[in-house]
Amino acid sequence: xxxxxxxxxxxxxxxxxxxxxxxxxxxxxxxxxxxxxxxxxxxxxxxxxxxxxxxxxxxxxxxxxxxxxxxxxxxxxxxxxxxxxxxxxxxxxxxxxxxxxxxxxxxxxxxxxxxxxxxxxxxxxxxxxxxxxxxxxxxxxxxxxxxxxxxxxxxxxxxxxxxxxxxxxxxxxxxxxxxxxxxxxxxxxxxxxxxxxxxxxxxxxxxxxxxxxxxxxxxxxxxxxxxxxxxxxxxxxxxxxxxxxxxxxxxxxxxxxxxxxxxxxxxxxxxxxxxxxx
Amino acid sequence: xxxxxxxxxxxxxxxxxxxxxxxxxxxxxxxxxxxxxxxxxxxxxxxxxxxxxxxxxxxxxxxxxxxxxxxxxxxxxxxxxxxxxxxxxxxxxxxxxxxxxxxxxxxxxxxxxxxxxxxxxxxxxxxxxxxxxxxxxxxxxxxxxxxxxxxxxxxxxxxxxxxxxxxxxxxxxxxxxxxxxxxxxxxxxxxxxxxxxxxxxxxxxxxxxxxxxxxxxxxxxxxxxxxxxxxxxxxxxxxxxxxxxxxxxxxxxxxxxxxxxxxxxxxxxxxxxxxxxxxxxxxxxxxxxxx
Numbered sequence: 001x002x003x004x005x006x007x008x009x010x011x012x013x014x015x016x017x018x019x020x021x022x023x024x025x026x027x028x029x030x031x032x033x034x035x036x037x038x039x040x041x042x043x044x045x046x047x048x049x050x051x052x053x054x055x056x057x058x059x060x061x062x063x064x065x066x067x068x069x070x071x072x073x074x075x076x077x078x079x080x081x082x083x084x085x086x087x088x089x090x091x092x093x094x095x096x097x098x099x100x101x102x103x104x105x106x107x108x109x110x111x112x113x114x115x116x117x118x119x120x121x122x123x124x125x126x127x128x129x130x131x132x133x134x135x136x137x138x139x140x141x142x143x144x145x146x147x148x149x150x151x152x153x154x155x156x157x158x159x160x161x162x163x164x165x166x167x168x169x170x171x172x173x174x175x176x177x178x179x180x181x182x183x184x185x186x187x188x189x190x191x192x193x194x195x196x197x198x199x200x201x202x203x204x205x206x207x208x209x210x211x212x213x214x215x216x217x218x219x220x221x222x223x224x225x226x227x228x229x230x231x232x233x234x235x236x237x238x239x240x241x242x243x244x245x246x247x248x249x250x251x252x253x254x255x256x257x258x259x260x261x262x263x264x265x266x267x268x269x270x271x272x273x274x275x276x277x278x
Numbered sequence: 279x280x281x282x283x284x285x286x287x288x289x290x291x292x293x294x295x296x297x298x299x300x301x302x303x304x305x306x307x308x309x310x311x312x313x314x315x316x317x318x319x320x321x322x323x324x325x326x327x328x329x330x331x332x333x334x335x336x337x338x339x340x341x342x343x344x345x346x347x348x349x350x351x352x353x354x355x356x357x358x359x360x361x362x363x364x365x366x367x368x369x370x371x372x373x374x375x376x377x378x379x380x381x382x383x384x385x386x387x388x389x390x391x392x393x394x395x396x397x398x399x400x401x402x403x404x405x406x407x408x409x410x411x412x413x414x415x416x417x418x419x420x421x422x423x424x425x426x427x428x429x430x431x432x433x434x435x436x437x438x439x440x441x442x443x444x445x446x447x448x449x450x451x452x453x454x455x456x457x458x459x460x461x462x463x464x465x466x467x468x469x470x471x472x473x474x475x476x477x478x479x480x481x482x483x484x485x486x487x488x489x490x491x492x493x494x495x496x497x498x499x500x501x502x503x504x505x506x507x508x509x510x511x512x513x514x515x516x517x518x519x520x521x522x523x524x525x526x527x528x529x530x531x532x533x534x535x536x537x538x539x540x541x542x543x544x545x546x547x548x549x550x551x552x553x554x555x556x557x558x559x560x561x562x563x564x565x566x567x568x569x
Binding site for chain 1: 279280281282284285288289292293295296298299300301302303304305306307310317364367368370371376378380381382383384385386387389390391392393394395396397398399400401402403407408409410413416417442447450451453454474499502503504505506509510524525528529532533538541542545546548549552553556560
């Protein structure tokens with residue numbers, strides 16, 4: 001019985017290993033083809049489309065991206081915006097979550113429901129009023145428009161509140177006996193207590209802001225202000241005939257992010273499974 | 279605890295921020311949908327429900343609405359089936375290394391910038407002569423397909439891309455769901471001599487139920503709002519508007535035709551669809567679930 005079962009399980013595992021491997025190759029193929037094309041010259045891509053690997057390995061595509069476009073300005077914009085937004089969102093989410101979880105005050109219930117409702121607001125349907133607001137504030141074509149509006153995240157508050165709810169109340173009672181100030185309690189007890197939530201919130205916020213295409217498309221106009229995703233589509237329409245450079249630009253955007261992901265994949269995957277958000 | 283100063287020092291700025299950047303835009307959007315509104319013109323006037331009645335006679339809107347529903351339902355269905363299949367296959371491995379290797383591979387496209395992957399697909403995967411897909415098809419003796427030029431195929435190409443780029447999320451969520459089912463349940467089934475299919479039907483499926491519904495609604499909501507691939511992967515919404523969806527139509531009407539009143543009316547339609555889905559999810563999440 002036992003041997004029979006192991007045999008069956010082995011067959012099952014071999015079968016699913018084959019299925020998964022084939023699918024994995026399919027999923028990785030676009031990465032492979034992008035990299036391969038980025039090291040070919042455009043002429044070679046057009047002349048020998050069926051060649052899997054470059055005949056003549058060249059870095060001219062990369063050279064073009066780095067010298068003929070303000071790539072490092074775009075990278076700088078993206079980094080600047082993403083880092084500030086992520087740090088501020090971590091702070092506001094945890095401190096508002098703390099107040100909503102552990103304090104008693106009037107309006108608390110209503111405020112919490114408002115936050116829950118704003119969490120459901122669809123961004124795609126808010127393009128126009130957001131644009132009007134940003135231009136009304138005089139922030140059009142200024143990267144401040146990608147920074148300040150992101151400072152408070154309803155999802156982040158909700159996530160942190162749920163984790164703070166689970167912190168044992170003895171922790172807080174002890175601190176209050178010591179006459180610790182509210183901010184010290186937040187800093188010394190709340191923040192270390194919800195580290196897993198802060199980890200996934202970091203990943204979630206970072207990815208959302210870093211990869212956002214739609215918001216910069218609506219708020220920004222000049223080339224020097226662009227973030228990487230917007231710059232990517234701009235670059236590809238500017239270089240319609242230069243496949244090699246376009247693939248080099250895509251590789252420059254995708255590969256570093258992929259490497260960061262592969263290094264921290266355990267945390268990423270745990271974080272995604274925990275928050276269940278996209 | 280109730281230190282009033284601390285409470286309001288925290289709540290006041292954050293609520294103010296939400297009022298300005300979330301609640302005010304909702305109201306602005308609602309109001310504008312009853313106006314003829316062009317930001318460049320000074321002649322903007324109230325039109326009542328005209329923007330909404332115009333929707334019913336607007337062929338482009340009806341195409342966009344139909345395309346959106348076709349895209350969302352086909353993509354989400356295939357996405358869920360693929361994710362479930364892959365998650366189930368992954369769960370059969372005992373080794374954590376193998377599991378995380380596969381999860382990592384399938385999740386890789388999810389963390390990439392959609393603008394970049396959409397450019398890669400439009401310039402290197404789908405083109406007729408140099409595109410990877412046709413190179414492979416020709417290599418096994420099949421004819422080329424005009425992935426982005428044939429109005430009947432454009433939506434299929436968009437669906438292929440969208441599954442590639444998004445299915446990883448659901449694989450992770452389903453994997454976590456399956457791993458969360460206690461192993462003794464399966465061991466008991468083994469003792470009864472249940473095969474894999476029976477175990478899936480009688481254990482995994484029902485116990486995955488709650489997270490399953492959550493995943494479906496979340497995936498529907500995110501797919502109704504997808505924008506990047508429709509703006510970057512295809513050119514001008516594809517031949518004969520075959521790839522035109524609501525989010526793109528809103529953008530086009532508002533920022534290319536500058537008809538923001540009408541575009542706000544379209545937004546409201548999308549808004550209502552998504553709110554209905556969100557409310558279903560809210561209702562559901564109040565039901566408790568426990569193994």
